[in-house]
Amino acid sequence: MTINRRKFLGATVAASAALSAPMALAAGSGKPRVVVIGGGAGGATAARYIAKDSKGEIDVTLIEPTRTYYTCFFSNLYLGGFKEMDELGHSYGGLAAAGVNVIHDWAIGVDRDSKQVTLAGGAKLTYDKLVLSPGIDFVDNAVAGWDVTAQNAMPHAYKGGSQTELLKAQLAAMPEGGVFAMVAPPNPYRCPPGPYERVSMVAHYLKANNPTAKIIVADPKPKFSKMALFQEGWANNYGGMIDWVGEEFGGGNVEVDPNGMTLSIDGEVVSVDVCNVIPAMKAGKIAEIAGVTQGNWAPVNAADMSSKADADVYVLGDASQQGDMPKSGFSANSQAKVCANAIRGALTGSRVFPAKFSNTCWSLIDTDNGVKVGATYEATDEKIAKVDGFISSTGESSEVRKATYLESEGWYSGITADMFG
Amino acid sequence: MLLDFSRIGLCVTLAVSAFSAHAESVGDPDAGKKVYRKCASCHMVGDDARNRVGPNLNNIIGAPAANIDGVKYSKALKNAAADGLVWDEAALNAFLEAPKKYLPGTRMSFLGLTKSSERADVIAYLATYSDSSIAPEAGFSVSPEILAMDGDVAYGEYLGSECTTCHLSSGANDGIPGITGWDEADFVTAMHAYKEKYRDNSVMQMVTGRLANHEIAALAAYFKSLGN
């Protein structure tokens, strides 16, 4: 394998004037260069796979501002008291060991004509291929009365780390019999079952620590992911504690007052002790700056995750608009591997295999009560299209639910090792 | 693909016996649990199982006969073991139908299970206490042609990246079993068992559901190459 690729490279370099070679070499360096923006589920995986599989033939740089990535996945389990924050943090040492050049900084500009990325620290990086996996940002004015300056009074906890810790602290400080409110987001958003797993975990915490407290969810949607499973679990485990107000009852017509700590649902004003506002989402800002978004998201080609706007820019994970896959860590990781294979093939002539995607999302409803939903996907000309899928059933035995939970723990170890090495 | 001839031989036998029984009786471990009551007065199985009148039956599927130290086996069974008797699904099936006929001189005083479905069920139940990574599938096998396919390791590496979202490439088990270093025939058999829904796990059934035979062979070759 390695010998073949070397031969191919040598031959192509020698004849590069005559051939329209599939690779472009960055000025000054002998190697093709890939820059990855965002070291989360999509970006860390892509950087690691390109570096590991190309065995030094490609120069891979990852731009990520934080030194420790706190996963959003399992952050609800932290709220429920099943995980510690430390267990959710991952450093980038493994990526550096795999040969990735990790730069802790923000990307603030992308010039697609000169193929350059500008960092907040002032550096400019040239790329042959650029991978964007910046996750999400929030749509302005999505929830009346809320903007990011209110995120301390009313946290979203929809990016990992400090926001999640803040929400947990507020939950713990709730007065006896207090009200925990959630403003759920409209579609599409990251982790479709996420808000409802969170409601389950908050209920689990309150049942043990503040059993007369109430949870109210204002939801702009008429239905949600794994709805039958969650509603069954809420009725069986947290009877009477959770009040879900869907679209039909005005759940989409909300306004918050972060100073007065009130939530108005369809005109009815409720005093709340904690208010978890999860606004409508859009692609992380840098995707818009790079000019690859259309509306809120960045459309991509399903076969390799390349942007519809630029064949040398790829968009992974939550920021991409790809078709049928949910915005999840599992999906981002799956897309990253297809993209890594395509980029490596384009830059070094290595074998490119057909795109293949899959996703499974596990959720915890109560102790040892896990459920899951999953599907496989393929690339069509038009989009990533669903092939087949499954979902846990209502009424499953406690053994099955426990096995599902244990499986989710295995998945967490697996995906974080796959991302960070 | 490196062929393990002892296993191929075994699988050929299984293929013949299981394919004939295949359609009408696939063992159901839950039903087998009830059937097992007839065995339970002498044989323990599961966590903390000890040898009682008869040996414990953990990991019985695929085990060489008479292989537990300290158990008083009959001469007949020891002789059969010396001749290479292995408790694969076919041998267990024949033995359980009429123990005294299959193994004259056995110490097991049990008349036998005349219903083939009961035998398949109890074997499926025992299989749940056998190390699934090496157990031949109770009531399930794949053809020798499929087992003999050569796997494309590079393609397996790409396809395998779908597996390593959950299965640790170190081979460790943190809640999901390790899949590295398996015997290729076992790997291929297990994947086909999920694909045909003989093995139970919705994620695995979904993932294997769209794998072609050569893709399963590629995965088996790749994960074998990662070692234990």
Ligand SMILES: Cc1cc2nc3c(=O)[nH]c(=O)nc-3n(C[C@H](O)[C@H](O)[C@H](O)COP(=O)(O)OP(=O)(O)OC[C@H]3O[C@@H](n4cnc5c(N)ncnc54)[C@H](O)[C@@H]3O)c2cc1C
């Ligand atoms: C509560 C909750 C529970 C969840 N549970 C699950 C689950 O159980 N399973 C699952 O599969 N998914 C789950 N998810 C979803 C999952 O977290 C996301 O879908 C996944 O992280 C998306 O990966 P990504 O690479 O697109 O973005 P991210 O993982 O968010 O990574 C983006 C990275 O880009 C960096 N970045 C952003 N802008 C810049 C810039 N300009 N320059 C440099 N770096 C930048 C950020 O710092 C961040 O590290 C959950 C999400 C939430 C909120």
